[in-house]
Amino acid sequence: MLNVTSLPADDKMCGWYHTSQPREPRPPHAGESKARWAVIGAGFTGLAAARQLALNFPDDEVILIEAQEVGFGTSGRNAGFAIDLPHDIGADDYIGDIATAKSTLKLNLLGQTILRELVGKHRIDCHMTASGKYQAAVEERGVAVLDAYRRGLDKLGQAYEVIEGKDLPGHIGTSFYRKALFTPGTVLVQPAALVKGLADSLPPNVRLYEHTPITDVDYGEKIVLAHRGGRITADKLVLANNAFGMRFGFLQRTMLPVFLYASLTRPLTAAEQEQLGGKPFWGVIPADPFGSTLRRTHDNRILVRNSFSFNPDGRPKEHYLPRFAERHRLSFERRFPMLPKVEFEYTWSGSLALSHNHKGFFGQLAPNVYGALCCNGLGITRGTVTGTLLADWLAGKRSEQIDFLLATSGPDKTPPEPFLSIGVNATLWWGQRKAGLES
Incomplete structure (x- = not known):
């Protein structure tokens, strides 16, 4: 019996969670249950895997287990960009090998298509908008990144528009940036x-249990998942819990739980909206990976996301929040001096599962145990598509995208502690420091 030594416990003030429509959580699991399939993690990957397993095996029951509440964890804490384009930060032109880039693009587009169809079919009110994104730079180094990425997009044959700084206020309201792609x-x-x-x-043959953190696992002929209120026995287990997959005994020392921090303002008044100008709904990502991500939301709030920490146990450190909220305030004031009295209502953290080689895992982990893990910051599209395709592969289906994922080498090993924490923390410190005005 394997003891799960660290469980999710996210901080309480996620603005996306609190400003979305409330829902009634499903009750925790209690007693003894059996099913052919169990899926751990009800984020984008786990929801997609459970849905597709239920559709592929309509006579089977699928048990989906969430340690916290749906929408409260990692999947509800990102910046809300469902990105189509590959962005390999290890390549000079951010595209790299063209064959890999084309396969990645196909995966991301399929993830978008799956989500678009589900949102339309089930009338999910999530303000989904095909508005594109701005990748913006303020310093010379950031402008060089945009130029390199533009060359990569030319190689990939993808559309873009270069917008000079003087024209950006008409798009995003602020004149802070020198150029955007x-x-x-x-x-x-x-x-x-x-x-x-x-x-x-979810389909009716999916049973979702929330607030059911698994504390012990027995990988025997059957998979036994134990928690404080009972046990779930499954023929087959799918892990869709990103870096917490390491706590279940797999992919040890491969995934880095890196936390990003965000703040969300109160809604802008009509006068403040007029002062800001620009389009009513947009998203900006930074040219520098350590810079600030921005969004103007459907309810006229401004999101600012920057600052990183490495938390090896996968759990947030709430004492970081006031410090990073001050950084968010400085970033906001630099970009939006026309909005001096707009305060933040929410500040929170959200984790990324990153790997050193920017690759995830897809496939079989052990007899009767499978996983789609390590989305490397692309959880909305990549989590959705890998969860769906893993369920298709388990049903005996094959496709170009499934074969591409199965052929991927997966995340590579990281150094042991304490060298890992020293190296990651030094990298995060230096990256944030040299980001300069981009942060």
Whole structure:
């Protein structure tokens, strides 16, 4: 019996969660249950896997287990960018090998298509908008990144528009940036609203249990998942819990639980909206990976996301929040001096599962144990598509995308502690320091 030594415990003030439509959580599991399939993690990956397993095996029961509440965890804490384009930060032109980039693009587009169809079919109110994204730079180094990425997009044959700083206020209201690269294929969503809607539209042969953290696992002939209130016995287990997959005994020392921090303002008044100008709904990602991500939301709030920490146990450190909220305030004031009295209502953290080689895992982990893990910051599209395709593969289906995922080498090993924490923390410190005005 394997003891699960660390469990999710996210901080309480996620703005996306609190400003999305409330829902009634499903009750925790209690007693003894048996099913052919068990899926751990009701984020984008787990919801997609459970849905597709239920559709592929309509006579089987699928048990979906969530340690917290749907929409409260990692999937409801990102910036809400469902991105289509590959962005390999290890390549000079951010595209790299063209064959890999084309396969990645196909995967991301399929993830978008799956979500778009589900949102339409089930009328999920998540403010999904095909508004594209702006990748913006203020310093010379950031402008060089945009130029390199533009060359990569030319190689990939993808559309973009270069927008000079003087024209950016008409798009995003602020004159802070020198240049931006607009790509039209990104879809913006309210992530907590989306994940809540996906959970409430699951097929009837999926049983969802929330607030059911698994504390012990027995990998015998059957998989036995124990928690404080009972046990779940399954023929087959799918892990869709990203870095927490390491706590279940797999992919040890491969995934880095890195936390990002965000703040969301109160809604802008009509006068403040007029002062800001620009389009009513947009998203900005930074040219520098350590810079600030921004969004103007459907309810006229401004999101600011920056600052990183490495938390090896996968759990947030709430004492970081006031410090990073001050950074968010400084970033906001630099970009929006016309909005001096707009305060933040929410500040929160959200984790990323990153790997050193920017690759995830897809396939079999052990007899009767499977996983789609390590989304490397692309959880909305990549989590959705890998969860769906894993369920298709388990049903005996094959496709170009499944074969591509199965052929991927997976995340590579990281150094042991304490060298890992020293190296990651030094990298995060230096990256944030040299980001300069981009942060």
